[in-house]
Structure formats: C-alpha cells, structure tokens
C-alpha cells in the first residue's frame with residue numbers, strides 16, 4: 001500500500017462528518033423555495049443537483065472553522081450552504097458538452113442529460129446567484145461589515161481570480177506537452193483550492209477569528225486543497241483495475257497533466273504527505289479545538305473511493 005492510503009480516519013471524525021452532512025442536507029432542502037409554479041422545471045433542476053449527494057466537504061469545512069473560533073453554527077450556516085450551491089453549479093457547468101461532456105455525476109445522470117442543456121446552464125446560473133442572495137438575506141447575528149467581507153471573498157474565490165480562472169487555464173493547457181509542476185499547482189490552486197480556502201476563511205471570519213488566525217487557517221486550507229488533488233491523481237494511478245469506476249477516472253485524465261506524470265509517483269506521495277504535515281503544523285497553535293481540522297487533513301490523503 002502506498003503511503004497515501006495508510007491513515008485510517010477515526011470513528012470520531014467519521015461520526016462528526018456524518019452528523020454535519022445530515023445537518024447540511026436538511027438545511028439545503030429548504031434553501032430554495034419554489035416561489036411560483038411556472039418555475040417548476042428550473043427549481044427541479046436546481047434541487048436535482050443540489051440534493052444529489054456528495055461529501056459536503058465545503059460546508060463542513062466552513063462550519064468546523066467557525067466552531068473552532070467559538071462561533072455558532074447558525075452564524076455560518078447560510079455561508080456554508082451557499083458554498084455548496086456554488087460547488088454544485090460548478091459541477092453542473094463542468095459536465096456540460098462544451099466542457100467535460102459527462103453523462104454521470106455522483107452516480108446519477110448529469111443535469112443536462114435530464115433537463116437539457118438550456119435548463120442546466122440556467123440552473124447553474126440561478127444557483128450561483130442564489131448563493132450570494134442567500135448569504136446576504138439569511139445571515140443573522142453577524143456584523144454587516146463581516147457579511148460584506150464574506151461576500152467579497154466568495155466572489156473573488158469563484159470568479160476569474162478563482163474557480164473560473166483555474167478552469168480557463170486548465171482548458172487552455174489541455175494537450176500541451178510543456179506543462180510545469182508550477183503550472184499544474186497554479187491550476188489546482190485556483191480551480192479547486194480557492195473555494196476550499198474560502199470555506200475555512202469565511203467560517204473563521206464568521207466565528208470571530210482575528211486577522212492572523214484567518215491567514216493561518218487559510219494557509220492550512222491551501223495545503224489540504226492541493227493535497228486533495230495530488231492524492232486524487234495518485235489514487236488514479238494506484239487504484240486497482242478491478243474497479244470499473246477507477247478505469248473511468250483513468251480515461252478522464254488520460255490526456256491531462258497529473259502530479260505522478262510530472263514528478264513521479266513516489267515524489268507525488270512525498271509531496272502530498274508534506275502538504276498534510278505542513279497543514280497540521282499550521283493549526284497546531286489552535287490546540288485540541290482543531291481536532292477535526294487535523295483529522296480532516298489526514299483523511300484527505302487517506303480517501304479510498
């Protein structure tokens with residue numbers, strides 16, 4: 001077994017993740033009301049993907065970070081749900097024929113396969129807008145300037161300086177031979193890392209963290225975000241051939257730059273382990289309150305799908 005699959009998640013962490021996931025899913029169900037029967041199809045399309053499962057790791061990170069700094073779950077809930085809305089819309093658009101052209105996501109038909117491309121595009125747009133509206137209208141008991149800051153950070157993590165920027169550079173680098181490790185890190189930092197970082201940073205802000213702690217937890221997230229991607233690339237190589245799901249994963253990455261391809265399998269494993277160790281060192285000053293964030297860091301490179 002590779003180094004990257006050795007650390008088993010603790011029962012305690014798994015219980016925490018399940019509890020938080022249940023909480024998030026219950027709240028998501030009520031986050032987008034059907035306000036007019038004419039909107040039935042777009043509403044159905046939005047809810048289809050929003051409630052399609054997934055690990056809910058982004059809202060969980062936001063809630064955990066808020067709790068770490070002594071904030072209430074209630075204060076971070078609208079932001080946590082908004083983060084999942086945005087993650088979901090990015091997946092809907094990523095699956096479109098103009099992007100990855102995927103038929104399945106989270107074990108179900110993709111949004112455009114069920115509702116058509118036109119509705120899928122609009123469902124994504126509507127989820128993106130609802131996310132910002134939701135934070136602004138539903139956050140309670142938090143100073144207005146803090147809510148504005150959260151909205152601002154979210155905007156920059158999602159737009160051209162975040163997810164969208166990462167996706168654009170990723171698309172433009174497809175098929176290129178001369179991608180460097182730095183380029184690959186840049187792509188992942190934006191495409192996936194920016195939103196993950198945004199989760200813990202906004203959670204920390206809503207929990208009342210000071211500037212230094214917000215920056216510290218942000219650096220933690222940058223590292224686990226990158227480790228998540230490196231581990232994903234490694235799993236793609238090391239996972240057994242028996243599993244059909246894995247061979248699909250292989251196809252997906254067949255013409256893409258991956259960490260094992262650019263730096264070798266062993267170096268990639270070392271890189272992932274180093275990132276996780278650094279991330280844990282960064283949150284050491286938070287002591288036992290950071291138990292779940294520390295355990296999550298280990299969990300990220302121990303994933304076995």
Ligand code: GRG
Pocket residue numbers: 053054055056057087089090091093094095099106128158163164167191192
């Ligand atoms: C964000 C405005 C806007 C548009 C979308 C298509 C696009 C622009 C960006 C692509 C973003 C993308 C799909 C990044 C990959 C993210 C990733 C690692 C997904 C898998 O995340 P998990 O493992 O999935 O958390 P689950 O299913 O558990 O939620």
